[in-house]
Amino acid sequence: EQLINLLDTFTRVQAQRPKRPTGRTATSSNARKKGEEIESGDAATPPSSPSIHRFRNAGDAMMKLDMSALETQFGAPAGEDGGLLFDVDGAAMPAMEFPNCPDFDRFQAKTKDMVKNKRGTTTLAFIFDKGVIVAADSRASMGGYISSQTVRKIIEINPYMLGTMAGGAADCQFWHRNLGTKCRLHELANKRRISVTGASKLLANILYSYRGMGLSIGTMIAGWDEKGPGLYYVDSEGARLKGNRFSVGSGSLYAYAVLDEGYRFKMSVEEAGELARRAIYHATFRDGASGGCVSVYHVGPDGWKKLSGDDVGELHYQYYPVEKTPVEQEMTDASTS
The missing domain is CATH 3.60.20.10 (Aminohydrolase, N-terminal nucleophile (Ntn) domain)
Structure with missing residues (x-):
């Protein structure tokens, strides 16, 4: 019962989160069985009724869990569907910058000319x-x-x-x-x-x-x-x-x-x-x-x-x-x- 209550709470939190329009077609597990497609985007399922997967426990208890995030492309490019699904507040990661030099290949070759420590003994x-x-x-x-x-x-x-x-x-x-x-x-x-x-x-x-x-x-x-x-x-x-x-x-x-x-x-x-x-x-x-x-x-x-x-x-x-x-x-x- 505690597990059912925990999953039910998680489902309600997921249902209250706003969904981003993806412009893609998401197919639920139930719709796949019937050969039907559920359009997401302008005709996306409203947040109050997300794509639901039901899990049957002992007895007649039912659990509801929002699985719609797993039915869309993971980490889609920002130009296709409005941004990454799992980004952090939409912050872009800075790219690594190359050294400010006219010829990077020559610069990289010079880095190999390290000081060679000479050994000695008798x-x-x-x-x-x-x-x-x-x-x-x-x-x-x-x-x-x-x-x-x-x-x-x-x-x-x-x-x-x-x-x-x-x-x-x-x-x-x-x-x-x-x-x-x-x-x-x-x-x-x-x-x-x-x-x-x-x-x-x-x-x-x-x-x-x-x-x-x-x-x-x-x-x-x-x-x-x-x-x-x-x-x-x-x-x-x-x-x-x-x-x-x-x-x-x-x-x-x-x-x-x-x-x-x-x-x-x-x-x-x-x-x-x-x-x-x-x-x-x-x-x-x-x-x-x-x-x-x-x-x-x-x-x-x-x-x-x-x-x-x-x-x-x-x-x-x-x-x-x-x-x-x-x-x-x-x-x-x-x-x-």
């Missing part, structure tokens, strides 16, 4: 007789903006393999995690660790399948397998190179200068780590996109191990000590005593 890796040394800085930059000084650019793939990060941080991190998952699945399926050659080839095939899709990756895969130390360079175009030493990033030219001058195949782990540390430091000194801390890792028969992580500011005064004046020396002695 990473290196080289093979010597006791394994592989991997080193990198920790600065993340976006053009001239330094977004972080503590980024881990050497990523673990498995306990015997590492990857470096150069290019887009998100791309490198995601695909290194993806590679680590695939290497683990390979190990579970074949009961043996994947080789450095196989891991690098797997990553190169994946990146080649996404060639031309905007990836930005320049990575080195370094590790130790059954054949000994291995080092490969892989980029986002699917290129894959094998070598004894690589440096990737905006500061790689400065790192190569130190690395080529001091590289020897037979070195101790300490000597190899110091060579990598000095090469990364000199790159951070000259390259504005490199900086932060210098992290050095060693990959050997027992897996990878982090050798050091030093701030470049401290390394600067370690490599180029400044002679203190007598007053500064007295202040230093007084603070330590």
Whole structure:
């Protein structure tokens, strides 16, 4: 009964609303059954007796509901029948205006010439007789903006393999995690660790399948397998190179200068780590996109191990000590005593 009363109230409200002339022919459901047409417009049904649809409930109760609005064209143009059926007080929506320029196509083309934020980093890796040394800085930059000084650019793939990060941080991190998952699945399926050659080839095939899709990756895969130390360079175009030493990033030219001058195949782990540390430091000194801390890792028969992580500011005064004046020396002695 409450529902019937509510619908009856709604019907009376609809009947009291004035109707707009539409100039169209509306056919009621009852008239369709009889093949008759009800003219609306000048001969439209008066508001007091709208087009009625009857719904029978339990018993003899009848409900009246105005359904004439659904029998006309929804949202008809204003020029055809006097305006939209469901507009808001006849207010027209303002159209979007184009920029005030003589050649809009040329204006639109220029909007694509956005400022490209250049990326930068310095990473290196080289093979010597006791394994592989991997080193990198920790600065993340976006053009001239330094977004972080503590980024881990050497990523673990498995306990015997590492990857470096150069290019887009998100791309490198995601695909290194993806590679680590695939290497683990390979190990579970074949009961043996994947080789450095196989891991690098797997990553190169994946990146080649996404060639031309905007990836930005320049990575080195370094590790130790059954054949000994291995080092490969892989980029986002699917290129894959094998070598004894690589440096990737905006500061790689400065790192190569130190690395080529001091590289020897037979070195101790300490000597190899110091060579990598000095090469990364000199790159951070000259390259504005490199900086932060210098992290050095060693990959050997027992897996990878982090050798050091030093701030470049401290390394600067370690490599180029400044002679203190007598007053500064007295202040230093007084603070330590």
